[in-house]
Amino acid sequence: MSDMLLVLNAGSSSVKFALYAAHAEPTVEQLICEGGIGSIGHRPHFKVVDRDGGAVHDDYLAEGASHDDAIATLIGWIEQRFSDQRLAAVGHRVVHGGDLFDAPVRIDPDVVAKLRRFTTLAPLHQPHNIAAIEALAKQHPTLPQVACFDTAFHHRLPPVATWFALPRELTAQGIRRYGFHGISYEYIAGALPGVAGSAIAYGRVVVAHLGAGASMCAMRARKSVATTMGFTALDGLMMGSRTGVLDPGVVLYLLEQKGMTPAEVSDLLYRQSGLLGVSGISDDMRTLLASDDPRAEEAVALFVYRIGRELGSLAAALGGLDALVFTGGIGEHAAEIRRRVCKQAAWLGVTLDAAANAQASGAARISIADSKVSAWVIPTDEDLMIARHVWRLVEGGRIAD
Numbered sequence: 003m004s005d006m007l008l009v010l011n012a013g014s015s016s017v018k019f020a021l022y023a024a025h026a027e028p029t030v031e032q033l034i035c036e037g038g039i040g041s042i043g044h045r046p047h048f049k050v051v052d053r054d055g056g057a058v059h060d061d062y063l064a065e066g067a068s069h070d071d072a073i074a075t076l077i078g079w080i081e082q083r084f085s086d087q088r089l090a091a092v093g094h095r096v097v098h099g100g101d102l103f104d105a106p107v108r109i110d111p112d113v114v115a116k117l118r119r120f121t122t123l124a125p126l127h128q129p130h131n132i133a134a135i136e137a138l139a140k141q142h143p144t145l146p147q148v149a150c151f152d153t154a155f156h157h158r159l160p161p162v163a164t165w166f167a168l169p170r171e172l173t174a175q176g177i178r179r180y181g182f183h184g185i186s187y188e189y190i191a192g193a194l195p196g197v198a199g200s201a202i203a204y205g206r207v208v209v210a211h212l213g214a215g216a217s218m219c220a221m222r223a224r225k226s227v228a229t230t231m232g233f234t235a236l237d238g239l240m241m242g243s244r245t246g247v248l249d250p251g252v253v254l255y256l257l258e259q260k261g262m263t264p265a266e267v268s269d270l271l272y273r274q275s276g277l278l279g280v281s282g283i284s285d286d287m288r289t290l291l292a293s294d295d296p297r298a299e300e301a302v303a304l305f306v307y308r309i310g311r312e313l314g315s316l317a318a319a320l321g322g323l324d325a326l327v328f329t330g331g332i333g334e335h336a337a338e339i340r341r342r343v344c345k346q347a348a349w350l351g352v353t354l355d356a357a358a359n360a361q362a363s364g365a366a367r368i369s370i371a372d373s374k375v376s377a378w379v380i381p382t383d384e385d386l387m388i389a390r391h392v393w394r395l396v397e398g399g400r401i402a403d
Protein backbone atom coordinates (compact mmCIF):
# COMPACT_ATOMS: atom_id res chain seq x y z
CA MET A 3 0.00 0.00 0.00
CA SER A 4 1.62 3.31 -1.02
CA ASP A 5 1.62 6.39 1.12
CA MET A 6 0.08 9.83 0.67
CA LEU A 7 0.72 13.15 2.39
CA LEU A 8 -2.13 15.58 3.01
CA VAL A 9 -1.57 19.34 3.32
CA LEU A 10 -4.24 21.49 4.99
CA ASN A 11 -4.53 25.27 4.95
CA ALA A 12 -7.50 26.08 7.15
CA GLY A 13 -8.82 29.63 6.91
CA SER A 14 -11.73 31.58 8.32
CA SER A 15 -14.27 30.22 5.83
CA SER A 16 -12.43 27.43 4.03
CA VAL A 17 -10.22 24.37 4.36
CA LYS A 18 -7.92 24.21 1.35
CA PHE A 19 -6.00 20.97 0.79
CA ALA A 20 -3.50 19.25 -1.44
CA LEU A 21 -2.82 15.50 -1.59
CA TYR A 22 0.59 14.20 -2.66
CA ALA A 23 1.96 10.77 -3.46
CA ALA A 24 4.64 10.10 -0.85
CA HIS A 25 6.94 7.56 -2.51
CA ALA A 26 9.63 10.29 -2.75
CA GLU A 27 10.15 13.88 -1.68
CA PRO A 28 7.06 15.70 -3.01
CA THR A 29 7.29 17.49 -6.32
CA VAL A 30 4.64 19.18 -8.45
CA GLU A 31 4.37 15.93 -10.42
CA GLN A 32 3.42 14.02 -7.24
CA LEU A 33 0.37 16.16 -6.63
CA ILE A 34 -2.60 13.77 -6.81
CA CYS A 35 -5.37 16.32 -6.38
CA GLU A 36 -6.14 19.58 -4.61
CA GLY A 37 -9.06 21.73 -3.73
CA GLY A 38 -11.01 22.74 -0.72
CA ILE A 39 -14.22 23.15 1.13
CA GLY A 40 -15.22 26.80 0.95
CA SER A 41 -18.10 28.86 2.34
CA ILE A 42 -17.94 26.98 5.63
CA GLY A 43 -20.73 28.19 7.92
CA HIS A 44 -23.01 28.79 4.95
CA ARG A 45 -23.48 26.10 2.26
CA PRO A 46 -19.98 24.58 2.11
CA HIS A 47 -18.81 23.81 -1.41
CA PHE A 48 -16.45 20.84 -1.74
CA LYS A 49 -14.42 21.03 -4.95
CA VAL A 50 -11.47 18.88 -6.02
CA VAL A 51 -9.34 19.08 -9.18
CA ASP A 52 -6.46 16.97 -10.44
CA ARG A 53 -2.95 18.25 -11.19
CA ASP A 54 -4.10 19.51 -14.58
CA GLY A 55 -7.13 21.30 -13.14
CA GLY A 56 -9.57 18.68 -14.31
CA ALA A 57 -12.70 18.24 -12.19
CA VAL A 58 -12.48 15.32 -9.74
CA HIS A 59 -15.26 16.11 -7.28
CA ASP A 60 -17.88 18.82 -6.88
CA ASP A 61 -20.44 18.65 -4.12
CA TYR A 62 -22.03 20.59 -1.28
CA LEU A 63 -22.13 19.84 2.43
CA ALA A 64 -25.20 20.41 4.56
CA GLU A 65 -26.17 24.02 5.22
CA GLY A 66 -24.26 25.35 8.26
CA ALA A 67 -21.70 22.52 8.31
CA SER A 68 -18.73 23.37 10.60
CA HIS A 69 -14.95 23.15 10.19
CA ASP A 70 -15.08 19.79 12.04
CA ASP A 71 -17.70 18.57 9.58
CA ALA A 72 -15.54 19.76 6.69
CA ILE A 73 -12.46 17.91 8.00
CA ALA A 74 -14.44 14.70 8.57
CA THR A 75 -15.96 14.95 5.08
CA LEU A 76 -12.57 15.55 3.47
CA ILE A 77 -10.81 12.68 5.24
CA GLY A 78 -13.75 10.36 4.56
CA TRP A 79 -13.68 11.26 0.88
CA ILE A 80 -9.93 10.67 0.64
CA GLU A 81 -10.14 7.30 2.39
CA GLN A 82 -13.00 6.20 0.17
CA ARG A 83 -11.55 7.56 -3.08
CA PHE A 84 -8.01 6.28 -2.42
CA SER A 85 -8.88 3.14 -0.45
CA ASP A 86 -5.82 1.33 -1.83
CA GLN A 87 -3.44 3.94 -0.37
CA ARG A 88 -2.49 5.02 3.15
CA LEU A 89 -2.58 8.54 4.51
CA ALA A 90 0.86 8.66 6.17
CA ALA A 91 0.88 12.16 7.62
CA VAL A 92 -0.79 15.58 7.50
CA GLY A 93 0.94 18.95 7.26
CA HIS A 94 -0.75 22.14 8.40
CA ARG A 95 -0.08 25.75 7.53
CA VAL A 96 -0.01 27.50 10.92
CA VAL A 97 0.23 31.27 10.60
CA HIS A 98 1.82 32.26 13.92
CA GLY A 99 4.61 30.38 15.69
CA GLY A 100 5.82 33.43 17.61
CA ASP A 101 9.28 33.12 19.13
CA LEU A 102 8.66 29.46 20.02
CA PHE A 103 8.87 27.78 16.63
CA ASP A 104 11.57 28.41 14.04
CA ALA A 105 11.02 25.19 12.07
CA PRO A 106 8.29 22.64 11.28
CA VAL A 107 7.36 20.49 14.25
CA ARG A 108 5.47 17.25 14.99
CA ILE A 109 2.20 18.27 16.62
CA ASP A 110 1.27 16.99 20.08
CA PRO A 111 -0.99 18.44 22.80
CA ASP A 112 1.89 20.55 24.16
CA VAL A 113 2.43 22.13 20.72
CA VAL A 114 -1.29 22.86 20.40
CA ALA A 115 -1.28 24.53 23.81
CA LYS A 116 1.60 26.76 22.68
CA LEU A 117 -0.16 27.60 19.40
CA ARG A 118 -3.14 28.86 21.37
CA ARG A 119 -0.95 31.60 22.87
CA PHE A 120 -0.85 33.31 19.47
CA THR A 121 -4.55 33.15 18.66
CA THR A 122 -5.11 36.82 19.49
CA LEU A 123 -2.17 37.76 17.24
CA ALA A 124 -3.64 36.01 14.19
CA PRO A 125 -7.43 35.98 14.73
CA LEU A 126 -8.21 35.43 11.04
CA HIS A 127 -6.09 32.32 10.83
CA GLN A 128 -4.81 30.71 14.05
CA PRO A 129 -8.16 29.57 15.52
CA HIS A 130 -8.98 27.76 12.29
CA ASN A 131 -5.49 26.31 11.93
CA ILE A 132 -5.89 24.86 15.45
CA ALA A 133 -9.48 23.70 14.81
CA ALA A 134 -8.33 21.61 11.85
CA ILE A 135 -5.49 20.08 13.91
CA GLU A 136 -7.82 19.17 16.76
CA ALA A 137 -10.54 17.80 14.50
CA LEU A 138 -8.01 15.48 12.89
CA ALA A 139 -6.47 14.45 16.20
CA LYS A 140 -9.94 13.55 17.47
CA GLN A 141 -10.95 11.62 14.36
CA HIS A 142 -7.54 10.00 13.68
CA PRO A 143 -5.48 10.10 16.90
CA THR A 144 -2.56 8.08 15.50
CA LEU A 145 -2.19 10.05 12.27
CA PRO A 146 1.09 12.06 12.46
CA GLN A 147 0.53 15.79 12.08
CA VAL A 148 3.13 18.47 11.34
CA ALA A 149 2.85 22.24 11.78
CA CYS A 150 4.67 24.55 9.35
CA PHE A 151 4.78 28.22 10.36
CA ASP A 152 4.35 31.42 8.35
CA THR A 153 6.69 33.10 10.84
CA ALA A 154 9.63 30.65 10.77
CA PHE A 155 11.34 32.00 7.61
CA HIS A 156 11.78 35.37 9.36
CA HIS A 157 13.20 33.92 12.56
CA ARG A 158 16.70 35.21 11.85
CA LEU A 159 15.80 38.77 10.94
CA PRO A 160 18.47 41.23 12.12
CA PRO A 161 17.35 42.21 15.66
CA VAL A 162 17.01 45.88 14.66
CA ALA A 163 14.50 44.77 12.00
CA THR A 164 12.33 43.18 14.69
CA TRP A 165 12.19 45.95 17.32
CA PHE A 166 9.37 48.42 17.87
CA ALA A 167 10.33 51.64 19.67
CA LEU A 168 8.72 50.37 22.87
CA PRO A 169 10.12 50.04 26.41
CA ARG A 170 12.58 47.15 26.59
CA GLU A 171 10.47 45.08 28.94
CA LEU A 172 7.68 44.87 26.35
CA THR A 173 10.09 43.79 23.64
CA ALA A 174 11.42 41.19 26.06
CA GLN A 175 7.86 39.89 26.39
CA GLY A 176 7.79 39.13 22.66
CA ILE A 177 6.08 42.29 21.39
CA ARG A 178 8.14 42.59 18.21
CA ARG A 179 7.98 42.15 14.42
CA TYR A 180 7.69 38.46 13.42
CA GLY A 181 6.75 38.57 9.74
CA PHE A 182 4.42 36.19 7.87
CA HIS A 183 3.93 34.45 4.52
CA GLY A 184 7.21 32.72 5.35
CA ILE A 185 6.19 29.40 3.78
CA SER A 186 5.55 31.24 0.52
CA TYR A 187 8.83 33.19 0.79
CA GLU A 188 10.73 29.98 1.54
CA TYR A 189 9.27 28.41 -1.61
CA ILE A 190 10.17 31.47 -3.73
CA ALA A 191 13.70 31.54 -2.26
CA GLY A 192 14.07 27.91 -3.35
CA ALA A 193 12.78 28.66 -6.84
CA LEU A 194 14.88 31.79 -7.45
CA PRO A 195 18.13 30.14 -8.70
CA GLY A 196 16.28 28.08 -11.28
CA VAL A 197 14.13 31.00 -12.49
CA ALA A 198 16.38 34.05 -12.22
CA GLY A 199 19.84 32.53 -11.91
CA SER A 200 22.25 32.38 -8.97
CA ALA A 201 23.60 35.92 -9.26
CA ILE A 202 20.13 37.35 -8.62
CA ALA A 203 19.07 34.62 -6.19
CA TYR A 204 22.07 35.41 -3.97
CA GLY A 205 21.68 39.14 -4.43
CA ARG A 206 19.21 41.68 -3.03
CA VAL A 207 15.65 40.66 -3.84
CA VAL A 208 12.26 41.97 -2.72
CA VAL A 209 9.41 39.48 -3.03
CA ALA A 210 5.85 40.86 -3.06
CA HIS A 211 3.32 38.26 -1.96
CA LEU A 212 0.13 40.04 -3.10
CA GLY A 213 -3.00 38.10 -2.21
CA ALA A 214 -6.03 38.74 -0.08
CA GLY A 215 -3.36 38.91 2.58
CA ALA A 216 -0.38 40.86 1.22
CA SER A 217 3.19 41.42 2.37
CA MET A 218 6.69 41.97 1.04
CA CYS A 219 10.02 40.47 2.11
CA ALA A 220 13.53 41.79 1.53
CA MET A 221 15.94 38.90 1.00
CA ARG A 222 19.72 38.89 0.80
CA ALA A 223 21.15 35.56 -0.43
CA ARG A 224 17.65 34.09 -0.02
CA LYS A 225 17.41 34.98 3.70
CA SER A 226 14.82 37.35 5.15
CA VAL A 227 16.35 40.63 6.30
CA ALA A 228 13.19 42.77 6.52
CA THR A 229 9.47 42.31 5.95
CA THR A 230 6.30 44.39 6.03
CA MET A 231 4.05 42.33 8.31
CA GLY A 232 4.94 42.64 11.97
CA PHE A 233 3.63 41.49 15.32
CA THR A 234 0.47 40.47 13.48
CA ALA A 235 -0.64 39.91 9.87
CA LEU A 236 -2.43 43.25 10.06
CA ASP A 237 0.71 45.34 9.53
CA GLY A 238 2.42 46.52 6.37
CA LEU A 239 0.66 46.67 3.01
CA MET A 240 -2.97 47.53 2.37
CA MET A 241 -4.77 44.21 1.80
CA GLY A 242 -8.14 42.87 0.66
CA SER A 243 -9.91 43.78 3.89
CA ARG A 244 -7.06 44.75 6.21
CA THR A 245 -5.62 48.22 6.74
CA GLY A 246 -1.92 47.44 6.74
CA VAL A 247 0.25 49.92 8.61
CA LEU A 248 -1.81 52.48 10.55
CA ASP A 249 -0.93 55.40 12.79
CA PRO A 250 -1.47 53.81 16.25
CA GLY A 251 -3.12 57.07 17.24
CA VAL A 252 -6.05 56.10 15.03
CA VAL A 253 -6.67 53.05 17.20
CA LEU A 254 -6.61 55.24 20.34
CA TYR A 255 -9.00 57.71 18.68
CA LEU A 256 -11.45 54.95 17.72
CA LEU A 257 -11.38 53.59 21.28
CA GLU A 258 -11.40 56.87 23.20
CA GLN A 259 -13.29 59.31 20.97
CA LYS A 260 -15.52 57.06 18.86
CA GLY A 261 -16.33 54.81 21.81
CA MET A 262 -15.61 51.60 19.85
CA THR A 263 -14.82 48.42 21.77
CA PRO A 264 -11.56 46.51 21.12
CA ALA A 265 -13.57 43.80 19.34
CA GLU A 266 -15.22 46.41 17.08
CA VAL A 267 -11.84 47.96 16.27
CA SER A 268 -10.38 44.52 15.52
CA ASP A 269 -13.25 43.72 13.16
CA LEU A 270 -12.89 47.11 11.46
CA LEU A 271 -9.14 46.73 10.91
CA TYR A 272 -9.14 43.04 9.88
CA ARG A 273 -12.40 42.66 7.96
CA GLN A 274 -13.86 46.03 6.92
CA SER A 275 -10.83 47.96 5.65
CA GLY A 276 -8.29 47.62 2.83
CA LEU A 277 -9.58 47.36 -0.74
CA LEU A 278 -13.07 46.71 0.64
CA GLY A 279 -13.11 49.65 3.00
CA VAL A 280 -11.63 52.20 0.62
CA SER A 281 -13.69 51.12 -2.41
CA GLY A 282 -16.89 50.34 -0.53
CA ILE A 283 -17.32 47.70 -3.28
CA SER A 284 -15.16 44.57 -2.87
CA ASP A 285 -12.02 43.06 -1.39
CA ASP A 286 -11.33 41.31 -4.69
CA MET A 287 -8.86 42.95 -7.03
CA ARG A 288 -10.58 41.45 -10.09
CA THR A 289 -13.82 43.19 -9.24
CA LEU A 290 -12.10 46.53 -8.64
CA LEU A 291 -10.01 46.41 -11.83
CA ALA A 292 -13.17 45.67 -13.81
CA SER A 293 -15.11 48.53 -12.17
CA ASP A 294 -15.42 52.05 -13.58
CA ASP A 295 -16.46 53.36 -10.18
CA PRO A 296 -13.99 56.10 -9.13
CA ARG A 297 -13.88 54.59 -5.65
CA ALA A 298 -12.50 51.37 -7.09
CA GLU A 299 -9.71 53.31 -8.81
CA GLU A 300 -8.90 55.13 -5.57
CA ALA A 301 -8.62 51.79 -3.73
CA VAL A 302 -6.34 50.34 -6.41
CA ALA A 303 -4.26 53.56 -6.48
CA LEU A 304 -3.72 53.40 -2.72
CA PHE A 305 -2.91 49.66 -2.91
CA VAL A 306 -0.19 50.36 -5.49
CA TYR A 307 1.08 53.48 -3.70
CA ARG A 308 1.55 51.57 -0.45
CA ILE A 309 3.53 48.87 -2.28
CA GLY A 310 5.79 51.56 -3.71
CA ARG A 311 6.41 53.11 -0.33
CA GLU A 312 7.25 49.76 1.27
CA LEU A 313 9.46 48.82 -1.70
CA GLY A 314 11.57 51.91 -1.14
CA SER A 315 11.87 51.08 2.52
CA LEU A 316 12.88 47.48 1.85
CA ALA A 317 15.44 48.55 -0.79
CA ALA A 318 16.91 50.82 1.87
CA ALA A 319 17.13 47.87 4.29
CA LEU A 320 19.00 45.96 1.56
CA GLY A 321 21.24 48.89 0.60
CA GLY A 322 20.00 48.60 -2.97
CA LEU A 323 17.98 46.24 -5.13
CA ASP A 324 18.76 43.63 -7.78
CA ALA A 325 15.33 42.09 -8.42
CA LEU A 326 11.62 42.44 -7.66
CA VAL A 327 9.45 39.30 -7.62
CA PHE A 328 5.64 39.18 -7.75
CA THR A 329 3.67 36.25 -6.33
CA GLY A 330 0.30 35.49 -4.70
CA GLY A 331 -3.09 35.69 -6.38
CA ILE A 332 -2.75 39.34 -7.40
CA GLY A 333 1.00 39.23 -8.02
CA GLU A 334 0.70 36.19 -10.28
CA HIS A 335 -2.44 37.16 -12.21
CA ALA A 336 -2.96 40.95 -12.21
CA ALA A 337 -0.69 42.29 -14.97
CA GLU A 338 -2.15 45.78 -14.47
CA ILE A 339 -1.05 45.88 -10.84
CA ARG A 340 2.44 44.68 -11.80
CA ARG A 341 2.56 47.35 -14.51
CA ARG A 342 1.67 50.12 -12.07
CA VAL A 343 4.08 48.89 -9.39
CA CYS A 344 6.95 48.64 -11.86
CA LYS A 345 6.21 52.09 -13.32
CA GLN A 346 6.26 53.53 -9.80
CA ALA A 347 9.60 51.72 -9.19
CA ALA A 348 11.31 53.18 -12.29
CA TRP A 349 13.41 55.40 -9.98
CA LEU A 350 14.95 52.20 -8.56
CA GLY A 351 15.92 51.00 -12.04
CA VAL A 352 12.98 48.72 -12.89
CA THR A 353 12.10 48.83 -16.60
CA LEU A 354 9.04 46.79 -17.48
CA ASP A 355 8.72 44.73 -20.64
CA ALA A 356 5.06 45.50 -21.30
CA ALA A 357 4.52 42.58 -23.66
CA ALA A 358 6.20 40.07 -21.34
CA ASN A 359 4.14 41.39 -18.44
CA ALA A 360 0.86 41.17 -20.33
CA GLN A 361 1.45 37.58 -21.43
CA ALA A 362 3.21 36.27 -18.31
CA SER A 363 1.98 32.82 -17.35
CA GLY A 364 3.87 30.79 -14.76
CA ALA A 365 7.40 31.85 -13.88
CA ALA A 366 8.58 34.65 -16.17
CA ARG A 367 10.80 37.71 -16.37
CA ILE A 368 8.66 40.80 -16.98
CA SER A 369 11.44 43.41 -17.22
CA ILE A 370 13.50 44.22 -20.31
CA ALA A 371 16.74 42.28 -20.70
CA ASP A 372 19.02 45.14 -19.60
CA SER A 373 16.83 46.52 -16.82
CA LYS A 374 19.09 47.62 -13.94
CA VAL A 375 16.68 45.89 -11.56
CA SER A 376 14.97 42.82 -13.02
CA ALA A 377 11.32 42.01 -12.35
CA TRP A 378 9.80 38.53 -12.25
CA VAL A 379 6.60 36.59 -11.69
CA ILE A 380 7.11 33.35 -9.75
CA PRO A 381 3.96 31.42 -8.74
CA THR A 382 4.18 30.37 -5.11
CA ASP A 383 3.26 26.93 -3.79
CA GLU A 384 2.78 26.90 -0.03
CA ASP A 385 1.19 23.45 -0.15
CA LEU A 386 4.22 21.88 -1.86
CA MET A 387 6.57 23.58 0.61
CA ILE A 388 4.59 22.11 3.51
CA ALA A 389 4.48 18.66 1.89
CA ARG A 390 8.30 18.74 1.52
CA HIS A 391 8.73 19.61 5.20
CA VAL A 392 6.40 16.79 6.24
CA TRP A 393 8.33 14.37 4.02
CA ARG A 394 11.66 15.45 5.51
CA LEU A 395 10.35 14.97 9.03
CA VAL A 396 8.84 11.56 8.21
CA GLU A 397 11.80 10.51 6.04
CA GLY A 398 14.17 11.72 8.72
CA GLY A 399 12.50 9.29 11.04
CA ARG A 400 11.43 12.05 13.36
CA ILE A 401 7.82 10.99 13.00
CA ALA A 402 6.85 7.53 14.15
CA ASP A 403 3.29 6.28 13.73
Ligand SMILES: Nc1ncnc2c1ncn2[C@@H]1O[C@H](COP(=O)(O)OP(=O)(O)O)[C@@H](O)[C@H]1O
Nearest residue numbers: 212213214215285286287288330331332335336
Ligand atom coordinates in the same frame (compact mmCIF):
# COMPACT_ATOMS: atom_id res chain seq x y z
N1 LIG B 1 -6.78 36.99 -12.51
C1 LIG B 1 -6.71 37.82 -11.45
N2 LIG B 1 -6.60 39.15 -11.62
C2 LIG B 1 -6.51 39.98 -10.54
N3 LIG B 1 -6.52 39.57 -9.26
C3 LIG B 1 -6.64 38.24 -9.06
C4 LIG B 1 -6.74 37.29 -10.11
N4 LIG B 1 -6.85 36.05 -9.57
C5 LIG B 1 -6.83 36.22 -8.23
N5 LIG B 1 -6.70 37.53 -7.93
C6 LIG B 1 -6.64 38.14 -6.61
O1 LIG B 1 -5.96 37.30 -5.72
C7 LIG B 1 -6.64 37.32 -4.47
C8 LIG B 1 -6.48 36.00 -3.79
O2 LIG B 1 -5.09 35.78 -3.69
P1 LIG B 1 -4.60 34.51 -2.91
O3 LIG B 1 -3.12 34.63 -2.76
O4 LIG B 1 -5.16 33.30 -3.53
O5 LIG B 1 -5.38 34.78 -1.53
P2 LIG B 1 -5.10 34.35 -0.03
O6 LIG B 1 -4.42 35.55 0.54
O7 LIG B 1 -6.45 34.11 0.51
O8 LIG B 1 -4.21 33.14 -0.04
C9 LIG B 1 -8.10 37.58 -4.78
O9 LIG B 1 -8.68 38.28 -3.71
C10 LIG B 1 -8.03 38.41 -6.05
O10 LIG B 1 -8.11 39.78 -5.69
Ligand SMILES: CC(=O)OP(=O)(O)O
Nearest residue numbers: 182183213214215235
Ligand atom coordinates in the same frame (compact mmCIF):
# COMPACT_ATOMS: atom_id res chain seq x y z
C1 LIG C 1 -0.55 35.75 6.84
C2 LIG C 1 -1.66 36.02 5.88
O1 LIG C 1 -2.13 37.13 5.74
O2 LIG C 1 -2.11 34.91 5.19
P1 LIG C 1 -3.18 34.97 3.97
O3 LIG C 1 -2.53 35.77 2.87
O4 LIG C 1 -3.36 33.53 3.57
O5 LIG C 1 -4.41 35.63 4.52
Ligand SMILES: [Mg+2]
Nearest residue numbers: 213214215330
Ligand atom coordinates in the same frame (compact mmCIF):
# COMPACT_ATOMS: atom_id res chain seq x y z
MG1 LIG D 1 -2.45 33.32 1.01
